Amino acid sequence: MNSDNLTTPFGRRGVSIGLLATQFASRNIDPARSIDKWKLFRATCEARPHLGISDRSLAVLNALISFYPKAELSEENGLVVFPSNQQLSLRAHGMPEQTLRRHLAALVQAGLIIRKDSPNGKRYARKDRSGGISDAYGFSLAPLISRADEIQSIAEKVVEERLHLQRLREKITLCRRDIVKFGEIAIEDQIKGDWDRIRNRYVTLISSLDRKSKAPFLELLLADLSKLRAEMANQLEKHVESQKISANAYQNERLIQSSESESLIEDEQPAAKNEVSNVELAATNQASKTVSAVRNSEKDLEAVSKAGFDLATLLKACPEITLYGPGGAVRDWNDLKHAGNVVKSMLSISQSAYDEAEQAMGTQNTNAIIACILEKSDVIQSAGGYLRTLTEKSKTMQFSIKPMLMALLRARMTSHLSPARSLC
Incomplete structure (x- = not known):
């Protein structure tokens, strides 16, 4: 109904070949066809990137469709809706009238609706003697039906x-x-x-x-x-x-x-004793190295507990971060920041979480915490959530990086000490 009539816009608004092509296509709607209006609207939302419209234009289209009285769009029931700008604004979540006009123009330009302006530019409907609508002026939703297959195809492609x-x-x-x-x-x-x-x-x-x-x-x-x-x-x-x-x-x-003879075994006993001695000597050397590593770790622990931490101490507690520095090494704080950016992406830590932590704790502390999180990544399920939690605690002075570093250093002391005990 009314969708098969060509129309030009009221006032100074011009008409283009593209707009006429949309109207020509809308004249070929099957009168018996009907489409669920909200399913078609959801498909239009999916296809939005390829239709050249914004999400706010979709909000206006949603408001227009809501004025259509039936659940299904069909030629038989008419396809023109005629709400005022004030009514449209209310259903478009209070959108200003100037913005509303701009998005209506965008929907017309995208070929999703057609303006059917009255002689004076007003939107209204005329009823016949039986109470049915004989003429309606406003916006025609006919292009949605004529392009329904195209929109559905684009939506499926976008989803895929x-x-x-x-x-x-x-x-x-x-x-x-x-x-x-x-x-x-x-x-x-x-x-x-x-x-x-x-x-x-x-x-x-x-x-x-x-x-x-x-x-x-x-x-x-x-x-x-x-x-x-x-x-x-x-x-x-x-x-x-x-x-x-x-x-x-x-x-x-x-x-x-x-399978050798007993005499041969007896001849080789001195050699076996020498081999055992060599093993004992190697075990003693390993134990000595382990004790030295433990003493160094104890010094690092004492330095962290008294003052703070430097880059060398951090790398002893979190050696894995060096794998992600420039050239596979972390030589200064700038290298640590570069490594932190790589690890941040690898652990799916969002940029907003990183920025918030950096603002609360500083760049060096934030990258140091990321190095600690990398060391504990096997037990931390959400690195981004963990960093946000530490950030919130630091704002109320409930978190300091020192205990975290000391715990990692103690863990390394334990790992060094265990082999030494097994050799004793």
Whole structure:
């Protein structure tokens, strides 16, 4: 009803070929077709990035649709709504009239509604003798029906792109976790490999990652990280295989030795005694080194408890942060800040959480806390939430970084002391 009539706008507003094309398309609506207006509106919200409208324009469209009396849009029931600007403003959450006019123009320009202006520019409806609406002037929702299939297709594409982006980020997160864990194994077990090159390559890759990265970039990044993970897994697999071979060779050697004659065993007893002596000497040297490390840690603890902490003490308590500095090292506070930015992204700490902490505790303390969080990342479920909690406590003088550093230093003392006790 009324949607098949071409119309031009009232006053000085002009008309373009694009607006006429929208009206031509709206004349070809199937009279028997009806569409749930709110399902169509939700699809329009999903397709918004490709329709060239803002979220506030959608708020105005939502208000216009709310004036349509039926639950389904159809040609049979008419497609023109005629609320006043004051009524529209109330349903658009009090939007100012000037802003309302601008967003109405944006919806017309995007081809989602059509102006059907009366001779004097007013919006109203005329009724016939039976009480039905014979003519209505206002805004026609006919383009929503004529473009319903297009809007639904765009919405499905947007949803699929969003899910694809989410899957890419999940896979990248898994790759990053595997690479970090593989690196920890390699360092802890002193496995041979070009780990410095791999670490530098990893830091270079993730330094360019941010929350606004698009799917094409994430696909390339995922491919590079997958190659890096595969390379590390291959090195670890080779190490495991070599360990198996060494273990089999050792077992074979034991079998051969046990089959020798008793006289041969007796001849080799002096050599065995020398071997035991060498083992005891090595154990004594290791114990001496451990005691020295413990004494140094005790000095660090005493320095932290009396005064504060310097960069060297921080790196002794949190050595993992050095892996993410420029060139794989932290030489000064600027290097620590660079490493903190990398780790912040890796642990999914938001920029707002970092800025709030920096404002409350200072740049050095904030990056030092991030280094501590990295050390405890295996037991901290939400690094961003943990940092926000510490920030709030620091504002009320309930938190100081000193106890955290002292706890990490004590933990390192314990780890140094345990081997020494086992050798005694």
